[in-house]
Amino acid sequence: MSEKIHVRTQINGSDVDFLCENRQSLLEVLRDVLDMTGTKEGCNDGNCGACTVIVDGTLIDSCLMLGVEAQGKSITTIEGVASPDGLHPIQQAFLENAALQCGICTPGFIVAAKALLEREPDADEGRIRHWLAGNLCRCTGYDKIVRAVLDAGQTMRGN
Amino acid sequence: MAEKGSRARAMAGGTDILVQLRGGRFKIDRLVDIKGVPEMNQLSCSTAEGLTLGAAVPCYRIYEDQTIQKMYPGLVDAAFIIGGIQIQGRASVGGNLCNASPSGDTIPALIALGAICVIEGPKGRRTLPVEDFCVAPGKNAMEDGELLVALQFPPPAPRSGAHYLRFIPRNEMDIAVAGSGVSVVLDEDRQHIKSARISLAAVGPTPIFAREAGDLLAGKEANEESFEAAAEAAKAAARPITDMRGTIKQRVHLSGVLTKRALRKAVARAKEA
Numbered sequence: 138m139s140e141k142i143h144v145r146t147q148i149n150g151s152d153v154d155f156l157c158e159n160r161q162s163l164l165e166v167l168r169d170v171l172d173m174t175g176t177k178e179g180c181n182d183g184n185c186g187a188c189t190v191i192v193d194g195t196l197i198d199s200c201l202m203l204g205v206e207a208q209g210k211s212i213t214t215i216e217g218v219a220s221p222d223g224l225h226p227i228q229q230a231f232l233e234n235a236a237l238q239c240g241i242c243t244p245g246f247i248v249a250a251k252a253l254l255e256r257e258p259d260a261d262e263g264r265i266r267h268w269l270a271g272n273l274c275r276c277t278g279y280d281k282i283v284r285a286v287l288d289a290g291q292t293m294r295g296n
Numbered sequence: 297m298a299e300k301g302s303r304a305r306a307m308a309g310g311t312d313i314l315v316q317l318r319g320g321r322f323k324i325d326r327l328v329d330i331k332g333v334p335e336m337n338q339l340s341c342s343t344a345e346g347l348t349l350g351a352a353v354p355c356y357r358i359y360e361d362q363t364i365q366k367m368y369p370g371l372v373d374a375a376f377i378i379g380g381i382q383i384q385g386r387a388s389v390g391g392n393l394c395n396a397s398p399s400g401d402t403i404p405a406l407i408a409l410g411a412i413c414v415i416e417g418p419k420g421r422r423t424l425p426v427e428d429f430c431v432a433p434g435k436n437a438m439e440d441g442e443l444l445v446a447l448q449f450p451p452p453a454p455r456s457g458a459h460y461l462r463f464i465p466r467n468e469m470d471i472a473v474a475g476s477g478v479s480v481v482l483d484e485d486r487q488h489i490k491s492a493r494i495s496l497a498a499v500g501p502t503p504i505f506a507r508e509a510g511d512l513l514a515g516k517e518a519n520e521e522s523f524e525a526a527a528e529a530a531k532a533a534a535r536p537i538t539d540m541r542g543t544i545k546q547r548v549h550l551s552g553v554l555t556k557r558a559l560r561k562a563v564a565r566a567k568e569a
């Protein structure tokens with residue numbers, strides 16, 4: 138069972154090869170094998186969204202996907218959100234709106250918000266709250282997070 | 297899979313089985329990812345043939361499909377409320393059904409819509425009406441080595457409509473205290489009900505097909521009085537338990553309320569269809 142499997146995938150635009158056990162989750166692979174610790178573990182059972190990543194354009198919880206399933210896929214993690222020129226508008230808006238306290242939930246929220254705003258930059262508050270229902274935050278009370286995503290949407294629409 | 301018998305299990309989205317394995321609910325030797333099987337990923341929908349839904353198709357592909365939105369809004373209702381967006385990116389209707397939880401949200405919708413399970417195993421292929429599929433909490437009618445390949449939905453009848461809704465204490469991301477899925481077909485006058493199917497979630501050891509509740513609507517006028525009668529019959533069909541999510545009394549009551557609301561909406565949809 139502990140025989141390692143070779144997986145080739147793409148993470149944040151770069152080709153990545155890794156070895157993992159068949160029972161390891163993508164979350165464990167990111168954090169423990171690839172040292173990409175931006176993606177957080179909250180619950181490890183699909184409830185909190187701290188481990189959110191985008192796989193082939195679809196938002197998922199990386200704790201509920203196996204590492205071996207990454208073969209041939211294209212994955213975006215929080216490390217791929219900012220560009221060399223600086224923070225992504227969503228990250229900027231989180232800072233400006235003080236939308237984080239302890240920060241554990243933040244990478245998941247930002248990746249989830251990115252997936253939404255890239256499809257629907259004019260998402261309204263109701264849509265944002267619905268979209269982010271799979272992300273939990275124990276600190277902020279959500280209001281500041283929702284404001285930040287609304288602001289980021291405005292920036293991304295270019296006004 | 298056949299070689300490992302009950303020590304081998306299929307995985308579609310993994311949103312049930314990975315959590316169960318991690319929780320130590322059971323031990324297995326082999327987990328087979330079925331998402332690579334093209335037939336299990338197919339989604340074909342047409343007015344002539346109805347819908348063929350591959351067992352591993354995740355929820356988001358169902359509710360984002362415009363033809364399905366138009367033809368099977370009752371199925372979309374259910375696919376749209378499984379977990380949050382991240383869960384819907386992986387969770388399949390096939391997995392929801394195979395997991396055979398009494399509170400599986402898609403199952404009453406499948407029963408109301410008259411879906412047929414296409415099952416493949418070492419002895420060949422067979423079909424089973426979805427209402428006969430769940431046999432006990434967490435147990436389905438498949439034998440070791442059998443797999444659910446797809447669900448087949450008949451084309452919606454003219455002047456038909458369906459709806460699924462559940463009661464949960466939160467707005468999203470919760471397990472149903474009770475749920476009701478209904479489908480109705482109206483007569484040509486659009487005032488009378490030709491036939492109806494009603495199914496309940498989370499009020500028995502399996503999802504319940506409340507056949508009598510639907511049958512008694514045949515020939516009745518599509519009005520509150522008829523909905524009330526069907527709701528009473530649905531309450532009679534409910535066999536809930538009391539647990540941390542709700543009491544027997546609350547769940548029986550909810551079965552009636554939800555069935556009435558589901559009927560109103562399904563009839564409204566049928567009038568527009």
Ligand SMILES: Cc1cc2nc3c(=O)[nH]c(=O)nc-3n(C[C@H](O)[C@H](O)[C@H](O)COP(=O)(O)OP(=O)(O)OC[C@H]3O[C@@H](n4cnc5c(N)ncnc54)[C@H](O)[C@@H]3O)c2cc1C
Nearest residue numbers: 183306308309310311312313379388391392394400401444
């Ligand atoms: C945070 C969270 C929220 C959730 N919310 C809801 C909710 O609101 N409502 C709800 O009903 N459920 C909910 N669920 C449960 C789960 O997401 C659903 O039951 C989902 O539809 C399961 O699908 P899957 O593809 O992930 O199944 P898997 O986990 O892949 O499989 C489930 C079971 O079915 C078997 N199986 C799967 N496919 C086949 C096949 N083709 N042939 C034979 N056996 C098969 C597996 O062996 C396993 O036993 C939630 C789960 C999580 C983690």
Ligand code: FES
Nearest residue numbers: 179180181186200
């Ligand atoms: S760690 Fe994956 S959802 Fe909580």
Ligand code: FES
Nearest residue numbers: 238239274275276
């Ligand atoms: S900032 Fe602490 S959990 Fe959200």
